Each structure stands twice: as structure tokens, then as C-alpha cells.
Amino acid sequence: xxxxxQIRSKISSVKGTRRIMSAMKLxxxxxxxxxxxxxxxxxxxxxxxxxxxxxxxxxCDPERHPLLRxxxxxxxxxxxxxxxxxxxxxxxxxxxxRKIETFLAVDAKDYEQIGFRFVGRRGRDHxxxxxxxxxxxxxxxxxxxxxxxxxxxxxxxxxxxxxKEFVQGESDEVVLxxxxxxxxLSQVITFEKLLPIESEEKTGDSKPxxxxxxxxxxxxxxxxxxxxxxxxxxxxxxxxxxxxxGARMTAMENxxxxxxxxxxxxxxLFNKTRQAIITKELMDIVNGTESLRKGGME
Amino acid sequence: MxxxxxxxxxxxxxxxxxxxxxxxxxxxxLGEFGVLPGHVAFITLLMPGELRYRKEGSERKLxxxxxxxxxxxDKVTVLTDNVEDPVDINxxxxxxxxxxxxxxxxxxxxxxxxxxxxxxxxKLAQVxxxxxxxx
Numbered sequence: 001x002x003x004x005x006q007i008r009s010k011i012s013s014v015k016g017t018r019r020i021m022s023a024m025k026l027x028x029x030x031x032x033x034x035x036x037x038x039x040x041x042x043x044x045x046x047x048x049x050x051x052x053x054x055x056x057x058x059x060c061d062p063e064r065h066p067l068l069r070x071x072x073x074x075x076x077x078x079x080x081x082x083x084x085x086x087x088x089x090x091x092x093x094x095x096x097x098r099k100i101e102t103f104l105a106v107d108a109k110d111y112e113q114i115g116f117r118f119v120g121r122r123g124r125d126h127x128x129x130x131x132x133x134x135x136x137x138x139x140x141x142x143x144x145x146x147x148x149x150x151x152x153x154x155x156x157x158x159x160x161x162x163x164k165e166f167v168q169g170e171s172d173e174v175v176l177x178x179x180x181x182x183x184x185l186s187q188v189i190t191f192e193k194l195l196p197i198e199s200e201e202k203t204g205d206s207k208p209x210x211x212x213x214x215x216x217x218x219x220x221x222x223x224x225x226x227x228x229x230x231x232x233x234x235x236x237x238x239x240x241x242x243x244x245x246g247a248r249m250t251a252m253e254n255x256x257x258x259x260x261x262x263x264x265x266x267x268x269l270f271n272k273t274r275q276a277i278i279t280k281e282l283m284d285i286v287n288g289t290e291s292l293r294k295g296g297m298e
Numbered sequence: 299m300x301x302x303x304x305x306x307x308x309x310x311x312x313x314x315x316x317x318x319x320x321x322x323x324x325x326x327x328l329g330e331f332g333v334l335p336g337h338v339a340f341i342t343l344l345m346p347g348e349l350r351y352r353k354e355g356s357e358r359k360l361x362x363x364x365x366x367x368x369x370x371x372d373k374v375t376v377l378t379d380n381v382e383d384p385v386d387i388n389x390x391x392x393x394x395x396x397x398x399x400x401x402x403x404x405x406x407x408x409x410x411x412x413x414x415x416x417x418x419x420x421k422l423a424q425v426x427x428x429x430x431x432x433x
Contacts, residue, residue: 038311041313042311044313045310048375052341052375055368055370056341212338212339212340212341213341213342214326214341215327224341227366
């Protein structure tokens with residue numbers, strides 16, 4: 001049985017942990033609120049952009065613009081893998097990593113080549129450790145230290161790189177892998193095709209009525225499609241950032257609660273131990289006097 | 299055919315307008331264009347300029363910073379980087395900015411892309427400066 005002093009020091013260490021957890025929870029809550037505000041304001045914009053870009057894709061021949069190109073045969077896939085930089089956010093990263101590993105194990109053979117860009121340290125580190133022979137992790141394809149202030153610049157940079165590679169045929173399909181923010185309690189892992197831009201709507205035999213373009217179709221396509229890739233990427237990064245804060249807040253809340261349970265249990269143990277010691281001491285005294293008394297009677 | 303238009307003006311940071319209106323006039327790349335109910339499907343790039351819309355007889359104005367606009371099925375969607383209420387604009391500062399950009403253009407020696415960006419900023423500054431005068 002541990003001594004009273006050991007239990008006491010254990011209790012105070014758990015209390016310290018609890019304080020840290022609950023502070024982290026509060027910080028995440030503030031960050032979450034901020035990110036969520038940005039995200040909710042951004043969603044209608046990116047949704048509308050998506051709608052317009054897909055409407056255009058539906059109405060235009062894929063030859064009209066290189067971003068609409070539909071490659072044939074075995075493709076070169078490029079994945080944008082979005083994790084967080086830091087841990088302590090529950091299963092946020094591990095679920096993503098598990099999903100992508102399953103994907104690589106099952107679907108990789110359908111592709112000629114798979115490339116990566118990493119947003120966030122965790123994903124990069126995972127694959128750096130794992131050492132895939134075909135996978136070369138370079139500095140220019142990982143982005144670290146992204147937060148709700150600088151994500152816009154970063155996503156523009158990534159978007160222009162992606163578009164260039166796609167146009168030059170270095171990649172044939174670009175897929176975003178990220179946590180979609182549903183609520184602080186629930187984030188949904190999402191695989192989403194970014195390029196080529198195509199509409200999910202089935203047109204059947206007849207093409208829908210084409211737009212009137214101003215100033216001309218080429219300029220409109222160029223502006224809308226290029227911007228769409230940027231906006232879509234920005235949205236995904238923002239979803240991921242918001243999810244991360246949500247996941248961390250929830251994880252820290254659970255951790256705080258767990259710490260409280262542990263403190264309760266330890267306190268109980270402390271009291272029991274103390275009581276046992278008191279009882280033991282009392283017994284000693286009683287036994288002592290008893291034996292003295294017996295000795296005196298004889 | 300509906301006799302109203304659904305107007306949505308959206309920026310990255312907010313859904314500025316989402317209402318039923320009678321008429322929309324927007325600054326297209328090839329000049330201003332008006333949209334009434336029953337307009338054909340239409341998509342255009344927007345210049346920085348004045349967006350006007352009429353609702354129940356009264357007309358309202360906004361400054362949009364350029365972008366793209368889609369008209370489809372009596373729905374007008376305007377996607378722009380930013381919008382401003384003309385009342386909030388510091389026209390004096392905007393005028394000074396326009397002058398500064400003009401000055402920069404005189405000694406310009408960059409590439410065509412930078413020139414295009416500079417011209418866009420000039421147009422925006424001029425639009426922002428001009429509104430106050432007309433009010």
C-alpha cells in the first residue's frame with residue numbers, strides 16, 4: 001500500500017495536469033469560436049463558387065480549358081493530406097492516417113503514381129517515418145505552421161502549384177483529404193476531388209442551355225476555374241483548422257473530466273489509507289493497554 | 299416566369315445580400331449591365347464599381363471590388379472579394395490613393411501582370427473616390 005505522502009503527491013500532480021488540460025480546453029474554445037466564425041462566413045462563398053464552376057464544367061467541352069482536362073487510363077494521383085501540426089487533439093490525426101493507409105493499401109494499385117502535399121506536421125512526419133520508397137518528401141510539398149490568419153496566402157500558393165502541375169500533366173487527379181467540420185464533437189473525414197473540375201450532375205443526352213459569356217468564354221473560364229481551385233482549397237484548409245480546434249477542445253474536456261475522476265479515486269484512497277493508519281494506531285494502543293491491564297491483574 | 303429576382307451578394311467574409319429584388323445593375327467587364335426577371339443564363343466578370351439594385355421602388359447602392367456574377371433562373375449571384383457601403387468610404391483617402399497609383403503608373407517598369415493588378419487597383423480607388431462626389 002502506498003504511503004500517505006506518495007498519494008498526496010500523486011493527487012497534486014494530477015491536479016496540475018487537470019489545470020493544464022482545462023486551460024488548453026479554454027484556449028481551444030476561443031480559437032474554435034474564431035475559426036468557426038470564419039468558416040461559417042466562408043462557406044456560402046465557396047459553395048457558390050463551386051456551383052458556378054461546376055455549372056461551367058457541365059456546359060463546356062473539357063477541351064475548352066486545361067483545368068477541365070479528363071485524362072484517360074491509369075492516372076497520376078496527387079493527394080493533399082491535411083493534418084494538424086500538434087497532437088493532443090484526440091483521434092483527429094490518427095483517424096485520418098488510418099483512412100489514408102487503408103486507401104493506399106486498397107486503391108494505390110489503380111494509379112500509375114501517387115504524390116503528396118502535406119498540410120500540417122503530423123501527416124508529413126508519419127510518412128517520413130514510414131519511408132515509402134516511391135514517396136519523396138521534400139520541403140516544398142509540406143506546409144507547416146498554418147493557422148486561421150495565414151491560410152489564405154498558403155492556399156493560394158498551393159493552388160497555383162497544383163494547377164500548374166495539372167496543366168502540365170504531372171498529375172491527372174488531385175484529391176483533398178481533410179476533416180470536414182460538422183460540430184465540435186464530430187468531424188467527418190472527407191476525400192474530395194479537386195481536379196479535374198467536373199460536375200456530378202448527370203446531363204443525359206442533352207446539354208443544358210449554355211451561358212452568355214462576357215467578355216468571352218475563355219476569360220470567364222480562366223478566372224472562375226483558377227479562382228475556384230484557390231477558394232476550394234482555402235475552404236478545405238479552414239475546415240481542417242476548425243475541426244482541429246474542435247477536436248482538441250473535446251479531447252481536452254474529456255481529459256479534464258478523466259483527471260477529475262482520478263483525483264476523486266485518489267482522494268478516496270488517501271482517506272481510506274489515513275483511516276487504516278489511524279485504526280491501526282488505535283489498535284496498537286488498545287492492544288498495549290489491554291496487555292498492560294492483563295499483566296497488572298496477574 | 300417569376301416577376302422577382304433573387305439577388306445574392308457574397309464575399310469570403312459574409313453573405314452580404316440575400317433578398318428578392320426587382321432589378322439589378324452591375325459593373326460588368328464590358329460596361330454596366332442590367333438584369334430584369336426572365337434574363338437569359340449569363341455569366342460575366344465584374345469590374346470594381348457600383349452595384350445598384352431596386353426593391354419596392356427604392357434603389358440601393360454598393361461598391362463591389364470586382365469578381366464574377368452569374369445569372370440563372372432569375373437568380374443573380376455576385377461573388378466578390380469585398381463590398382462597401384458608399385456611406386462608409388473615406389473618399390478623400392481613396393482619391394489620394396488613386397493619385398498615388400497614377401504616379402506609380404507613370405514610372406512603371408514591371409511585368410504585364412503587375413500592370414494589370416495596378417490598373418485594377420486604380421480603377422477601384424477611382425470608383426471609391428468617385429462615389430462620394432456623386433452622392
